[in-house]
Amino acid sequence: MKKCNTCNTRLLENARFCHHCGAKVVAAFTASSAPKYHLYFQNIAKLPHLIEKYFLEAFKERITEQHQEKMYDKYFERLQQSEFKKRLELRWKQLAEEAYIIHAKQNNVAENIDILLSKNFNNLLDHFIILECKDLNEFYLPEKILTYQELRQGDFDIQKMILDFLDLENEKETYYTDFIIMPTKKLKNASQAFLFPHKDEKIIVIADQTIFGSCKEGFAMTEKGIYWKAHFEDA
Incomplete structure (x- = not known):
């Protein structure tokens, strides 16, 4: 069972954020885990190209799994034509240097490199998809959510x-x-109709989704969960 690294709440296997505390989920790494990213330090000059290769694999995985697979070519074309790609080329060099430092320290090398690249790939993909692909995304993603990257519970x-x-x-x-x-x-x-919180459960927002504004249908979000009732459905 996957758990939040911050508050230990049980999570769905594909969760990227904890639904309880909001912390970003970092994949657990065990001694028996096979490294996700294999970097070869015999030829340091090739490291940025190898990191770019892994990023493009992560890019394809993100688009096909979390967006529309049929739109992958359009997302990829946008990436190739955007100014964002130029910034990525610099980032690959920076990540290569950071990975080499991890390698030189010889301390949990595979684990720390996996964490380094996974975290950076996710952050870069978030920025690209939210800032550069607004017209391609099937739903609106507010730019404000980017400010919560790297923050931990208690920091916000x-x-x-x-x-x-x-x-x-x-x-x-x-x-x-x-x-x-x-x-x-x-x-x-x-x-x-639908809002049945426990005693002392803090309500964050209530949405009225009725046509005439009666608030007999809609949803509410609390600090512990979501309550809702759609049209012609039970709560």
Whole structure:
């Protein structure tokens, strides 16, 4: 069972962020694990090219698994034509130097190189897909979420992070984060229709997705989970 490295919460096998604390998930590495990235330090000049090769493999895996596989060629073409590619060429040289330092220290070399490249590849892919591919993505990804890269639990306000991820300002539905100004009738309807939090469970946001604004359908996010009711469905 996959667990969060920060709070030890059980996670889905393909989770990249912890649903409890918001921390980025780093894959566990054991002594029996085969290294994911094989770097050869006999010819240091070739390291940037090898790192680029591994990045392109990660690029294809990300696009085909988390986006639309049929769009892969368009994402790849965008990568080749963008200014981002020029920045990547510099980054490969920097990563080669960092990997060589890890190799020279001879301390958990395979594990630390895997962590170094995996973390950097994920961050670079996030930036490229969110900043350079807005018109290709099948759903909107707010730029604000990039500010939470590298942060650990306790370094940020989890409520603000969730609201930034939701990017409510660009949504058509009516959302409430201040429940003092939320109409009492709407709050009551939500509580009767789909919002059933435990005692002292902090509510972060309530979304009204009804046509006429009754808030009998929608969703709510709390510090512990998500509650929802879609049209003609039970909560």
